[in-house]
Amino acid sequence: MSIPKNVLLELTETFEKFNSCNLNDVYINLFSQQLLNLSVTKEHGAIILSPINDDIIYNKSLNIVKEILEIKGLSNIKIINQKKDIIIFFNEIIKTIKEMLEGKIAVFHKNDILLKGFTLTSYMLQLHQQVQLILHGRLTTYKIEGLDIVESSILNFIENNKFKVNKDINGILGKDKAILQYLIALTMSTPEYDTHLYTMNEKDFEYLYLHIYTLVDLISKRELITSKIFEEINMTVKDGEFIFHDKNWANILNEFGETFVDERISTPNEDFPDIINVLKKNFHKALGFNFDNLEKFITFEENLLPTHEKQLCYPFFKDYLTTLMMEHTDCKKEEAIKTINYYTLQPIKNKDLYFESIDKFEYRILEKPLVPIQIKGHILYLVSIPLLLNAINITYHKLIYNLIPECKKDNSKPIQKKVKNDLVLNIEDIIKNYTVNYQSNAKDFTIYDNEKQRKFSFTSEMDVIAIVNKTLLIIECKDLQYKFTPFGYRKDIQKALQYINEISSEMLEIKDNINIIQKYFNEEIKAIIPILVFKTHNIVINSPIDKKGVIITSLHKFEDTLKSLINQ
Secondary structure: OOOHHHHHHHHHHHHHHHHHHOHHHHHHHHHHHHHHHHEEEEEOOOEEEEEEOOHHHHHHHHHHHHHHHHHHHOOOOOEEHHHHHEEEHHHHHHHHHHHHHHHHOEEEOOHHHHHHHHHHHHHHHHHHHHHHHHHHOOOOOHHHOOOOOOHHHHHHHHOOHHHHOOOOOOHHHHHHHHHHHHHHOOOOOOOOOOOEEEOOOHHHHHHHHHHHHHHHHHEEEEEEHHHOOEEEEEOEEEEOOOEEOOOOOHHHHHHHHHHHHHHHHHHHOOOOOOOOOHHHHHHHHHHHOOOOOOHHOHHHHHHHHOHHHHOOOEEEEHHHHHHHHHHHHHHOOOHHHOOOOOOOOOOOOOOOHHHHHHHHHOOOOOOOOOOEEEOOOOEEEEEHHHHHHHHHHHHHHHHHHOHHHHHHHHHHHHHHHHHHHHHHHHHHHHOOOOOOEEEEEEEEEEEEEOOEEEEEEEEEEEEEEEEOOOOOEEEEEEEEOOOHHHHHHHHHHHHHHHHHHHHHHHHHHHHHHHHHHHHHHOOOOEEEEEEEEEOOOOOOOOOOOOOOOOEEEEHHHHHHHEEEEEEE
16 A cells, blocks of 8 residues: 555655754764763854763753752751652652643644654664674674664774773663653644644753753662662752762772673573573463564565665555565464564553553564554554664563563473573582582482481472581572663562562471481581572662572673682
8 A cells, every 4th residue: 555645745744854954963063972071063164072071961961850840949958868758759759741742742743752762762773783783793894784874983983992981871771762662652642733733843842852961860879769779868959969878889880780780791691592482482372473573574674675765764665564564474464463562662552651661561673573554544653673673672671581470471481491490500510529419409308317218308409508518508490581771670670579588488397307317418518598699680689678688690790709709
């Protein structure tokens, strides 16, 4: 089905406005200020990269908060030390900024923001990938086709000055993604004014970006303060600035960020070749379409379009999108429609979600990349290759971490078995260098008491037990999602507390029956130490939560932990 002329005209006009208002340049300047402490300007066709001493974006964000606090009479507060009061305080500012954003968005043509925001999000993903590949030495700027003068200048600078890139690159890229996702989500659920509507220009976009940046930052701070990461949650407000009293505030986050990056670089990509087909089969059974459909579908760009016609945004009617899906995946119409529906972005109905981290959004563009827009009574779907590729990665991640609600029941056992078995084997490989008295998956023991055989079973299976220097190590192997966001931290801590409580319960039974283990290994035990080993480093390890005597470490650090125990 071809696009009617009046619809095509509006689409063309919007894309022309997008290109003429240089939103990409505005965005890349904001991005460079955070990542490189550089301001990007054009003068007489040349690009000037100017160093900035202060964090301009953060200071502008701070001023937004200061103005709101001044209006509300909250610029100076001696101390807030109750979790409930902190949440109320932050939510009051977040609510005000959200209302300011809704008022601004409502005066624009919704399609104008959606088309520009969609294209800009696609551009952002492409830029993020290029930056990461260049930083890791897997790409050089001269090999990237179609760069304009601004992009070329920024990427060349990064390639030649890698040491100047902000160490908190994961945090910056994550916040960047959150800002544009929030913009799209809020636009979809904000009704247009009935009066004359406008198109979004460079200043409008910068206003929206800075205010969403501020809102996202406030949500992050609120989640961190109330997530049990810090010993004290005392907070003071002085002249509109927040002062956190916990001395570990910066130390914990900096240490975690650096270790997280190091371990994620050295840890292989999550891959489960021996069970992935089982997981995908259960995905198909639960959702009615093949997991690999989206990956096959993206070949349409290579097959249909010459290189010079490729773009960041393609508009399709659903019928044509369905036909393309069928042709490139060899699936039937019903399955193609289910695939499209699953990946279609929808407005968020629960307005309270806008007070939460973007992780909690049921619909967000990086996960649901097909965006429907209505023009002249016709509904078109916006499609982007970078967004589709990103959605594939997120869906795969959610599949192997069992985060897809429809698949949880069937995929729970194979995932737990695979992750735990691999981790247990890794721990065994380390333990056997220090003792011969160890056992994995320990539950059932056969001992001889007065020459009589006796069998004993513990209530719970212990992943690995080992006796080192007359100390019994009870080692539990677990995995966390370790998402690099404050909401991810909160979820990881909640899960860790659950594991700690489970281990504490196991310890009572082990202490009551320690003679069983001593007789089994024929070795005296003078002490018992429980150890919780996570697959990778996470925020839990150095947080001040009540660990109840449980040592928490990562696989990467386990041998160091073991050596320190031996040398005590």
